[in-house]
Amino acid sequence: MELLLRDLLARELVCAPHVVARLAARLAADPPSVVEVAERLTPDQRLGRRALPSPLPLTPAVERAFAELELSERDRTLLLAQTLRSGDDLGTLVAFDGRSVRELAASPVGALLVIHAGRVRLSDPRHSVWIQALSTSARTAEVHSRLAGLHAALGDEDAAAWHRARASLTGDPAAARTLVGAARRLLSAGREERALALAREAAAHVSGHRRDGAMLLAGLAAVGAGLAGDAVHDLGSLYPRASARLRGRALGGLLVAQTFVLGAVPDVDPALFRPRSAKGRAAWRDWTRAAGLAALLCAERGDRAPMRLWLDAVREGAAVVGAETDLREPVVALCWLLAGDSEVGDGEGEGPLCGTLLRALRLAARGDIEQGLRLLRDDSPLADLAPDHLVPGLERSPLVRAYRAVAETLLLVWRGDIGAARERLLRAAVELPVALPFAGLGVVLARRLDLAVRGEIGPVAHALTAVLPVGGGVDGLVDRAIEAFLAGAVDAAGAAVELWRDGGAPEPVLGVPGLEEVAVAAQVQRAASGPVTPPDLAVARDLRVRLLAASAGSWPSERDDVRETARTLRSPFARARVELVLGLQHAVRDDHLAARMHLQRAERLFEAAGADAWARAARDRIDRLDTTAAQLVPAPERLSVCRSVWRRRLTARELDVAMLAVRGAGNREIGRELSVSVRTVEVHLGRVFAKLEVRNRVELTALAHRTERHL
Numbered sequence: 001m002e003l004l005l006r007d008l009l010a011r012e013l014v015c016a017p018h019v020v021a022r023l024a025a026r027l028a029a030d031p032p033s034v035v036e037v038a039e040r041l042t043p044d045q046r047l048g049r050r051a052l053p054s055p056l057p058l059t060p061a062v063e064r065a066f067a068e069l070e071l072s073e074r075d076r077t078l079l080l081a082q083t084l085r086s087g088d089d090l091g092t093l094v095a096f097d098g099r100s101v102r103e104l105a106a107s108p109v110g111a112l113l114v115i116h117a118g119r120v121r122l123s124d125p126r127h128s129v130w131i132q133a134l135s136t137s138a139r140t141a142e143v144h145s146r147l148a149g150l151h152a153a154l155g156d157e158d159a160a161a162w163h164r165a166r167a168s169l170t171g172d173p174a175a176a177r178t179l180v181g182a183a184r185r186l187l188s189a190g191r192e193e194r195a196l197a198l199a200r201e202a203a204a205h206v207s208g209h210r211r212d213g214a215m216l217l218a219g220l221a222a223v224g225a226g227l228a229g230d231a232v233h234d235l236g237s238l239y240p241r242a243s244a245r246l247r248g249r250a251l252g253g254l255l256v257a258q259t260f261v262l263g264a265v266p267d268v269d270p271a272l273f274r275p276r277s278a279k280g281r282a283a284w285r286d287w288t289r290a291a292g293l294a295a296l297l298c299a300e301r302g303d304r305a306p307m308r309l310w311l312d313a314v315r316e317g318a319a320v321v322g323a324e325t326d327l328r329e330p331v332v333a334l335c336w337l338l339a340g341d342s343e344v345g346d347g348e349g350e351g352p353l354c355g356t357l358l359r360a361l362r363l364a365a366r367g368d369i370e371q372g373l374r375l376l377r378d379d380s381p382l383a384d385l386a387p388d389h390l391v392p393g394l395e396r397s398p399l400v401r402a403y404r405a406v407a408e409t410l411l412l413v414w415r416g417d418i419g420a421a422r423e424r425l426l427r428a429a430v431e432l433p434v435a436l437p438f439a440g441l442g443v444v445l446a447r448r449l450d451l452a453v454r455g456e457i458g459p460v461a462h463a464l465t466a467v468l469p470v471g472g473g474v475d476g477l478v479d480r481a482i483e484a485f486l487a488g489a490v491d492a493a494g495a496a497v498e499l500w501r502d503g504g505a506p507e508p509v510l511g512v513p514g515l516e517e518v519a520v521a522a523q524v525q526r527a528a529s530g531p532v533t534p535p536d537l538a539v540a541r542d543l544r545v546r547l548l549a550a551s552a553g554s555w556p557s558e559r560d561d562v563r564e565t566a567r568t569l570r571s572p573f574a575r576a577r578v579e580l581v582l583g584l585q586h587a588v589r590d591d592h593l594a595a596r597m598h599l600q601r602a603e604r605l606f607e608a609a610g611a612d613a614w615a616r617a618a619r620d621r622i623d624r625l626d627t628t629a630a631q632l633v634p635a636p637e638r639l640s641v642c643r644s645v646w647r648r649r650l651t652a653r654e655l656d657v658a659m660l661a662v663r664g665a666g667n668r669e670i671g672r673e674l675s676v677s678v679r680t681v682e683v684h685l686g687r688v689f690a691k692l693e694v695r696n697r698v699e700l701t702a703l704a705h706r707t708e709r710h711l
Contacts, residue, residue: 001430004034005459013038014466016048021430023052026125032061033126047467048433049229049261051193051222055083058133066130075109080135081143082113082120083128084166086159086194090120096150141167158182165201176202176214183217190396192225200234212242216250223253224397226433231257248275248283252290256297260436263469265297265306270313281321288317292331292390299338300439302509307335326389330354337361338438338509340532351388352400357407361510367535369415376408402432406442410510413445414534416571419610422449429460435467441508443467444474448512451482452573455613475506481515486617491644494518498648507531513573516544517581518645539565540574547581552693555589573614576605580618588706592625599625624709642707649691657684661697662704 001017004024008015015023015038027033036059044050071079078097085092094101104110114123122128132140148163161178168175179202186195199218203211219234235254238247251273259265270291275283295310311332318328329347331354338361349355356375364372388395405428412421425446428434434442446461457479465474481496497518500506507514511533533541543562550558562582569575583598599622606615639662647655653674660670667681674681694700 002459004029004031005463007031007035008038009459009462011035011039013046014463015046016433016435016467017429017460017463018431018433019046019048019052020463023056026052026056026128027062028124028126030061030065030126033059033065036061044229048226048435051196051225051227051230054197055132056129058129062126062129065124065126069130071108075107076131076135077139077143078104078109079112079122079127079131080140081147082122083131084140084143084163085147086162088119088121090115090118092150092154093120096146141169162198162201165205168205171205173206173210176205176210180214180217183214183221184393187217187221187224187393188396190398190401192221192394192397193227196221196225196227196230209243209246212238212246216242216246219250219257220253220393223257224394224399226260226399226402226436228257228260228436232261244276245280245283248273248286248290251286252293255290255294259297261469265294265301265303267306270294270310274313274316284317284320285323285327288314288321288323288327289390289392291317292327295331295335296338296390297439299335300437300441300509302339304339307339311335323389326350327354330358331390333362334358337365337532340509349389350386351391351395352404354388354390355386357403360407360411361532364411364414364534365532369411369534373408373411373415376404376411398432399436402428402434402442403437405432406434406437406445409445409449410441410512413449413512413573414537414571416573416575416609418449418452418573419612421445422453422610425449426460429464433467435464438508438510440468440474441510441512444508444512447474447476447479448482451479451486452611452613455486455616456483475500475503477503478514481518485515485517486613488617488620490518491641494644494648511537513537513577516541516548517577517584536569536571537574540569540571540578543578544581547578547585550585555585559585571609572605573609573611576602576609576611576614576618579605580614580621583618583621587621587625587709588703590702590706596622596625639704639708642704645707646692650688654684654688654691657681658688658692658700658704661685661688662701 001021001024004020005015005017008020013035020034020038023034023037027037037056038046040057040059041052042050045052074097078093081096082093090101094104097104099107101115104113105115112123112127114121135143144163144167148160148167151157151160151163157178158181161172161175161182165172165175165179179198183195183198183202186192186198196218199214199221203214203218206214215234215237219231219238222228222231222234231253235250235257238250239254240247242250255266270287273287273290275287277283291310291313295307295314298304298307298310314328314331318324325347326349330349333347334354334357337358348358356378360372360375362372363369363375388400391397391400394400405424409421409425409428412418412424425434425442429442429446434446436442443461443464446464447457450456450458450461468474477496477500481493481500484490484496485493493515497515509531511531543565546558547562559582562578566575566578566582569578579598579602583595583602586592586595586598599618603615603618603622606612606618639659642662643655643659646658650658656674657670660673665673667678667685670681671678689695689700692700692703694703
């Protein structure tokens, strides 16, 4: 998978990981076939915003693969039938063809089939692309018609209706009714893409209100599948001509889909869609549900003002339909949790979002990460059978499952299990639209986890980044800073952090570990409203800040207090980063024995967390300690790391004076260089000594070299 993604990225054919996984499954993981098909897809299809075409386009690579294949008309018809039907039972295929199983297996087409335990499938899924491309529309309709009759005789009305509709040239309203019912059942079972296909087929055979109903079902299926572009098209087709009832039912899904496409929640007034009559309870519930979804989308993005506006609508609608307990309370609680205040609202609902997700995040934010993980990992057949009043019918959808997968990854990060978190997200990325939940949190996690384990951002994370809409992109400055810091380029890391801070220091509302190791305490203090993190991680972050801010006078007490508090941290990753900063600060103060002890402890903890790149960074710092000071003393004019670190404590003129002093220039020489008086140089130098807590030029020069060596 990574090789395929890397190849596609190199060709500027960016595909969502789960799209590449589906292409690989349907093209026998043949790289040339995958690349050629990807070239023929639209950008929205490659990024997972629209469904893949069915069948996939025939490409030269697939044609070459079967150029020597010769089949009789009967075998071609059987192969086409196997391709067109949705099931895998052998009995139906045998009944269609008329040959016995033994005869079928011995025929030339038998070599193209895998028959086992009463089931049959194609030995190479590319046969499906090949045979459909070579079959005329008349031949395809004929096979569909025969399959329809066969399934009708077997009593399978859903399959019969599908094939009858596909064979029809003039429309089949009766088949459409059956397909709509089948699509609803598939939707509840979590098979959204199949439901989408059936609902769209039904819409092609009817008109008016019945067509609108089928398009509503198709749009909701597209939302659940994460196909935001398809959802906007299908649900948007209901405005303004469909009935008020259908438009009301479509509103929530349309708001979700537009947000995923545009990267921001549509700026609309909830009152514009408020039901006109107080009697229509169903319409009021639809409006309340749509308001709840919009409020959550705003909360994910940290947009508090519109979130409050939509929550007011939730409260109003819930009061009308009596949904305070099952809808209003859990939505309010989840919104405020995502907005940074887990103490607002204690309500809990049922289902995967209003129930499981809310409880898991609340527990983890309050410190009980293990219980939160147990809730999210409960995949038993009895899990989440209760309906979720916020997303009824979509409880098992890929989108809802993606929310749970991203939340589980986040909790593993909070627990300090970096390696396991990355593996969990990689597994989810090839199955689900993980770039959509929580305003792209899955993308941020993928990038940070790659950096922690690999030391660089991998192809899966790069592909996920491209899936985000233009307005919802991630801020890569912190990622750049982490990559530089792990590579030992502290000056580049500090510069990236400063740019990030100048841009407002944007962070996900659900906290993901950043980089405090190169920042000054006063500049990295967290805002009172977020991000949301468990107590353990908040303590670890504060400890790193304290170490960075410690003066020479406060260092002994701060150091000892941080050491004791660090022992209480349960996350191995969080504690390792505190130990790393302790080691670096000891090294700068020329206490190599203590520095080695803390750096070795950091290395072991990083390894336990699965953060291999951070462990290598700790080992690099240890190796620097092991090198003799004479070998490590840099030329004064090359003190780039020292200059970067001091730039955060000194003014621009003080920094120039300090660096010239370290280079050995006297006061008169510094004055001539900077075109200032000797007295001005003396004043600046005195301020430098005070800020850096040294007494003279000798100590200033020694500090410069230690900073360059160990940071």
